[in-house]
Amino acid sequence: MKIVSEIMKENPCYKAGKKIKVKGLMLHSVGCPQPDAATFIKSWNRAEYKRACVHAFIDGNNGTVYQTLPWNHRGWHCGGAGNNEYIGVELCEPDCIVYTGGSTFSCSDLGKARKVVQRTYESAVELFAYLCAQYGMDPMKDGVILSHREGHARGIASDHGDPEHLWRGLQMGYTMTGFRKDVKKAMEQGNGKDDLKDSGRTETQPYLVRVSIPNLNIRKGPGTHYGKTGRYTGVGVFTIVEEADGQGAARWGRLKSRSGWISLDYTRKISGENLQD
Ligand SMILES: [Zn+2]
Structure with a gap:
């Protein structure tokens, strides 16, 4: 896993400077056809961008993790109380989809789209294993790893369907239950263990x-x-x-x-x- 530090110091959320005690990790996807993390960082790392701020973007072209806030910084990623306890990570999305509604889209190149989504999924598994190790969290414990959609179901996030809508729409077979299991497996295989030692x-x-x-x-x-x-x-x-x-x-x-x-x-x-x- 490659992590590049690109802290968005111009974003008002960074400037707000609030810290959190990390209790969990929330997975998002960006909700627009843009695989390039740098494009988001450029747009969000501005004093005028008051809408949102996340801890990391995972690039769809190469799977690189761009860390955009210190992990224990309070982010603005889920529009609810989840911001007080969760690290928020955005998966970038393929450029060959076109949104037709909030969570629905059409896709002009299924093979390409699935490759992008697989890449971001696999990087997210590694990143979440690393962060669980870093913060001594059990990925299988209830509430430790949530999607934005699951956060909404628990009343701690706004009404979004990400990232499951993306996996479902492309029939990837990915689920959050499977994601949590993959994170646990990655931890057992040693991902993140170096960091613990x-x-x-x-x-x-x-x-x-x-x-x-x-x-x-x-x-x-x-x-x-x-x-x-x-x-x-x-x-x-x-x-x-x-x-x-x-x-x-x-x-x-x-x-x-x-x-x-x-x-x-x-x-x-x-x-x-x-x-x-
Ligand atoms: Zn989200």
């Missing part, structure tokens, strides 16, 4: 470091006990977006590019440079 992981404001040794291993997780995903040769600059304790007193940093973690002991922080890239 690591203590002291913290997201940080992205900052730049310059590597001070000629060869630096990039690893799957924060520590030398994790496998290598690559090796950086040369003396270059990385953007760090998360920090964690390794063994001993070592600090590790996660690369913005998501290719892995590097030991911060062999880097020097560079300040005052533009991080807009």
Whole structure:
């Protein structure tokens, strides 16, 4: 699973700055034919966009998770009390559907649409497994994982049918019961377990470091006990977006590019440079 941090700092919801104690996760889909997460982020990350704000979008073209609010930030995703306790995640939808009513649509390319929906479903399973592990939640426990539609049935969300309407309309065979089981299975298979083992992981404001040794291993997780995903040769600059304790007193940093973690002991922080890239 690839998570890219794109916190929507211009959105009034981010600026409201309210925190929540996370009690569950709510799954949404965007309700319009747009697979591109970046399009939503561009449109929602504006001071004028007062309607909604979610914690993440899952891109329909590649399954990448774009985190758009800190996980424990109060979002505006379900139009009800669910906002006080739930992380809200939007699945992007295929561009080959056309809405004919609130929850009904026609589809001009069933094969393509199903591929997009399968991709977002699978990423959502991984993300929800990761978040359940992170917050010590059991995905099968009543009320931990809900769809927007289920949230409405419980009186904690507005009257929407997502994302089940999308799965049903494309006859995917997906259900929320099946989704919860898939999340549990993913947790048992170890997705998210790495994150449980690591203590002291913290997201940080992205900052730049310059590597001070000629060869630096990039690893799957924060520590030398994790496998290598690559090796950086040369003396270059990385953007760090998360920090964690390794063994001993070592600090590790996660690369913005998501290719892995590097030991911060062999880097020097560079300040005052533009991080807009
Ligand atoms: Zn929704």
